[in-house]
Structures are given as C-alpha cells and as structure tokens.
Amino acid sequence: MKGLTLRNLHKTYFDLNMGSRVTAVQDVSLHIREGEFVAVVGPSGCGKSTILNMVAGFLPATKGEVLVGDRPVKGPGPDRGVVFQNFALFPWKTVIDNVGFGLKMRGIPKPERDRIAREFLALAGLTNAADRYPNELSGGMQQRVGVVRALANEPDVLLMDEPFASVDAQTRMTLQEELTRIWQERRHTVLFITHDVGEAVFLADRVIVLSKGQVLREIDIPISRPRAWDTVSEQDDFKRLSSEVLQMVRSA
Numbered sequence: 047m048k049g050l051t052l053r054n055l056h057k058t059y060f061d062l063n064m065g066s067r068v069t070a071v072q073d074v075s076l077h078i079r080e081g082e083f084v085a086v087v088g089p090s091g092c093g094k095s096t097i098l099n100m101v102a103g104f105l106p107a108t109k110g111e112v113l114v115g116d117r118p119v120k121g122p123g124p125d126r127g128v129v130f131q132n133f134a135l136f137p138w139k140t141v142i143d144n145v146g147f148g149l150k151m152r153g154i155p156k157p158e159r160d161r162i163a164r165e166f167l168a169l170a171g172l173t174n175a176a177d178r179y180p181n182e183l184s185g186g187m188q189q190r191v192g193v194v195r196a197l198a199n200e201p202d203v204l205l206m207d208e209p210f211a212s213v214d215a216q217t218r219m220t221l222q223e224e225l226t227r228i229w230q231e232r233r234h235t236v237l238f239i240t241h242d243v244g245e246a247v248f249l250a251d252r253v254i255v256l257s258k259g260q261v262l263r264e265i266d267i268p269i270s271r272p273r274a275w276d277t278v279s280e281q282d283d284f285k286r287l288s289s290e291v292l293q294m295v296r297s298a
C-alpha cells in the first residue's frame with residue numbers, strides 16, 4: 047500500500063458547445079495517507095470525476111501532478127485499481143476469469159490467479175458465483191465482482207467513482223458495510239467519489255467537500271469501526287457530521 051498525493055491539480059476542458067474553456071478543477075492539493083479512506087463529495091459538476099480520472103491516469107492534468115507514494119502518475123497503471131458505477135465486467139468471461147483478468151495481464155499463471163481470485167471472492171461472499179457469467183448475477187453481485195476484481199490486483203490505491211450508485215438502497219447499504227469490513231482487513235488507500243453524503247460519512251476516515259473544482263472543507267470522521275448501519279445511523283456523531291457535510295454541500 048502507498049499514500050496518494052494530489053499536488054496543485056488543475057483541469058481545463060474546451061467546451062465545444064460554448065466555444066470556450068471550462069475550469070473543472072482548480073488548484074486541488076490533497077494527501078491521502080497510506081491505508082486511509084477518503085471520500086470526496088460535492089454537487090454535480092464540481093469536478094469529482096475529473097479528479098478521479100486524473101488520478102487514474104485516464105485524463106492528463108492541465109497543471110499539477112499526482113503521486114502514488116513518490117512516483118508521479120503518467121497514465122493508467124496496476125498500482126491504481128478503479129471501480130466505476132457501471133460494472134464494466136467482461137460479459138463473455140466467468141466471474142473467476144473476470145477477477146483474474148488483471149493478474150493474467152501481469153503474466154500470473156492460471157492456477158495461481160484462480161487461487162488469488164477465489165481468496166478475494168470468498169472475502170466478498172462470492173465463492174458460489176465463481177463459475178457464473180455476469181448476466182446471471184444481480185446488479186449488487188456484479189458490483190461486488192467489480193470491487194473484488196480491483197482488490198485482487200493488490201493495487202496500492204483503490205479509486206472508486208460512485209460504485210454503488212446504480213444498485214437499490216438496501217443492496218447499497220450491504221455493499222457499504224462489506225466495503226468497510228474488507229477495507230478494515232486489507233487497509234487499502236482509498237479515494238471514493240460520491241454525491242451521497244451519508245455514504246461518505248459512513249465509509250470514510252475523512253470527507254473532502256468540493257465546490258466549483260476547489261476543496262471547500264476537509265472533515266475528519268472519528269466514528270469507531272467496525273461500522274454497521276444499524277448502530278452508526280443512531281449515533282449522534284454520525285447525525286451531526288452528516289448534517290454538517292450536507293449543509294456544506296448544499297452551500298457549495
């Protein structure tokens with residue numbers, strides 16, 4: 047595991063419709079410590095996905111840099127695992143082959159990658175789904191496979207862009223609890239993007255509120271772990287922090 051540093055990141059797009067430049071991210075600096083879980087929240091259009099795509103190496107920064115440990119990001123790489131909202135699984139591959147895909151790309155032989163994939167599938171309660179195809183799974187299960195696939199590559203940093211946004215509320219809560227449990231076991235460095243304030247406060251050690259491409263505030267979340275919705279949602283700290291973050295997002 048390694049920490050993640052965003053140093054004076056800027057991103058300007060050229061908007062073809064407007065015929066002018068749009069500043070999506072403006073001078074964002076942020077350090078996520080090794081093994082820390084940071085959530086970024088903010089209203090639609092504040093630059094969350096742009097930041098994640100620059101960290102993933104999918105988009106070049108206009109200015110500034112991203113470091114994984116002390117290594118500058120030059121493009122996508124196996125040191126960063128990415129989980130998106132749409133599951134992006136290969137429909138023609140079984141679950142176990144989906145999970146082992148990154149390991150295959152790294153030249154790990156089949157028996158070894160199946161062993162690793164099974165270990166991670168077990169971590170998410172997916173042992174029985176190993177030989178099924180994505181279209182045989184519910185949305186919640188597909189997203190679990192997406193998370194497991196990213197984890198199986200043992201990335202230094204896990205990047206998640208609204209990964210649970212397209213599943214129903216009940217499944218989302220289960221996935222959130224599972225993620226906190228797996229995170230506690232594995233202690234990945236996580237950058238998690240969401241517009242759901244409750245989700246951010248429930249999951250993270252620290253919440254960053256973005257406004258118009260800039261960091262508006264950083265709030266520590268000292269809620270004890272393990273976290274489960276039944277108990278956390280009743281805690282005064284959770285209620286207070288959620289309402290504080292919500293007010294900030296609404297004013298952003």
Ligand SMILES: Nc1ncnc2c1ncn2[C@@H]1O[C@H](COP(=O)(O)OP(=O)(O)OP(=O)(O)O)[C@@H](O)[C@H]1O
Pocket residue numbers: 059060061062068069070088089090091092093094095096097241
């Ligand atoms: N390819 C693009 N070309 C031009 N403008 C873009 C492009 N992508 C994003 N933008 C603009 O940059 C700004 C930030 O967009 P971004 O998608 O990063 O925000 P976001 O916070 O992730 O939004 P949402 O929560 O709606 O996904 C917005 O004003 C958006 O319209």
